[in-house]
Amino acid sequence: MIDYVVQQTFNALSFGAEYALIALGLAIVFSIMGLVNFAHGEVIAIGGYSMMVMAAIAFKNPIIIIVGAIFAAVIMAIFLERIAFRPVRYADATTGLLTAFGVSLILQNLFLLLVSPRPIAVTSMYFLDWPIKLGTIRISSLQIFETLATLLAILLLVLFLKRSFLGIAMRAASLDFEMVRLMGIRANRVIASAFAISGLLAGIAAIFIIARRGAVDPTLGFNPVLKAFVACVVGGFGSLPGAVLGGFLLGALEVGMLVILPQSYGGMKDAFVFAVIAIILVWRPEGILSPQKEKGDKI
C-alpha cells in the first residue's frame, strides 16, 4: 500500500512539475503585461521541433540538444514578443488574447504544412528515463528529474527576481508598469526579459514532454498550456507562487482522481478534476493566492 502511495505521489509531483513550469511561463508574462499567451504552447513545440532537427543533423550529444532546445524556445518567445505582441501592447486585453490565439493557430498550421501533421519520433531524450527500484517501490528517473528540474528552475527564478536589478524591476512592473517606466527603465527590456524567461521555462518543459512522449507533433504544447492556464486560474492569475501551487495542485488532483475513481469512471477523470476546480473557484473566485478583494458594506 505504501509503495503504491509513494509511486502515485511521484506521479503527481512530475505531472504537477510540468504544469507548474508551463504555468510559470504564462504567469510571468501575464503579471507584467496582462497578456494570456496561448502561443506559449507553440514555443514548447518549437523546443520539440528543434530537438528533432538537431537529432536529424547528427547532434548526438544530449547536452547540445537540451541547450539547443532551450535556446530555440527562448529565441522564439522573444521573436513572438517583437513581431506579434509589441504592436498590440497598449491595446485592449481582448486584442492581446486574440493575437495570442491567432499566433498559436498560425504556428500550428505552419508546423502542419512545413513539417508534418503526424507525430515525428524524437528519441534523444529517452536517456533521461530509466526505472529506479527503491526496495519494492518502482519509479521512473524522469519523474525525479522533472520534479528536481522544476524546483531548481523555481529556485533560480526566485533568486533572479529577488536579487538582480532586472528581476526587481520585473516585480515592480507587475505592480505598476507605468511607474517603472517613470524610473527610466525601458519597457521593452522588461517585457522582452519576461518573454525570454517564459521561453526558457517552455524549453525545459519541452525537454520533459519529449522525454515522456518520444515524439513531436503540431499540438505538442497546446494541451499542456490549456492545463497550465487552468493551474494559473486556480492559483490566482498573475501570481507566480499561485502558478506553481496551481500546477502542483492540478497534478495532484489528476493523479488523485485516477487513484480514487473506479476504472469504469476513468474516462471521466477530467470532469471530476474540473468539478473540484469549480468548487475551489466558488470559494476563491480570484484564485487561491490572489488577495481577496474588499466586498464593501453592501454584502
Added chain:
Amino acid sequence: MLFVNNLSVFYGKIKVVHNINFTIEEGSCVSLLGPNGAGKTSTISSILGTVNSTGTINFCNEDISKIQTEERIKLGISIAPEGRRVFSNLSVYENLYIGSAIRKDREKADIEIEEWFNVFPILHERKDQSAGTLSGGEQQMLTIARALMGNPKILLLDEPSLGLAPMITKKVFELIEKLKAKGITILLVEQNATEALKLADYSYILNSGKIIAHGKRNEILKKGDLMSSLTGVEN
C-alpha cells in the same frame, strides 16, 4: 533649465491644457497651483511624455517633446507622483534600489540608500518591510527619496501633501525646503497653496487648463479674491 512653450494637452479630442508657457530656472523651486481639474497633473504628465501634447518642452537645451518617457527620465527628470505609487509588494530597500535605475554607478546605490536611511530612520527600521504597509507619510518620504536616488536635475513633486494629516504635511514641506536649500530644482504641484507659495520662488496659477496668474508670492497674494477662491489662500 526647463522651458515649456505653447503646451497643450489632449485626452482623445478633449483639450485639457490650453497653450501654456512657463519656465523653471536651475536651482529654483516653482509651484504650479490650482483647484482640482485645473490641468496640473496633465502638465506634469506632458513633461514626462505620458500623455498626448503639442508645443515644445525644452530641458537643458534639448527639445524633449518628441522623445520617449524613459529617455526623458535619463536626461535627469524625476517624479514623485500623485498618490505616491510606491511598489507596494516590494520592500522599502527594493523601492529605493529601483530608484537608481538610470545611474551608471548603480553599485554606489547602497551608499546612497544608507544616507536616506539616516535622513529617515523610520525607513531604515522598515527597510525589509513591504512598502505597502507603510503609513501615508512614510510612503511619501519613500517616494521622494526614490525619486532622488537617480540624482535628477529636476524633481517633479505632484501633490506631495495629498491625503496626509496636517502634522505629516508639515514634515513633507520641511523636507522639500531642505531639498530646495540643497539646490535641487523643483517643480511643485500642489493644492495646498498656502504652503506651496511659502516655499516657491515663483508660482503659476492654473485654472481650467489656462495659466491665469503667475508671479512671486507677494504678487500672487495681491490678486485677492480670485486667488482666494481658486487656491483657498486668504489675502
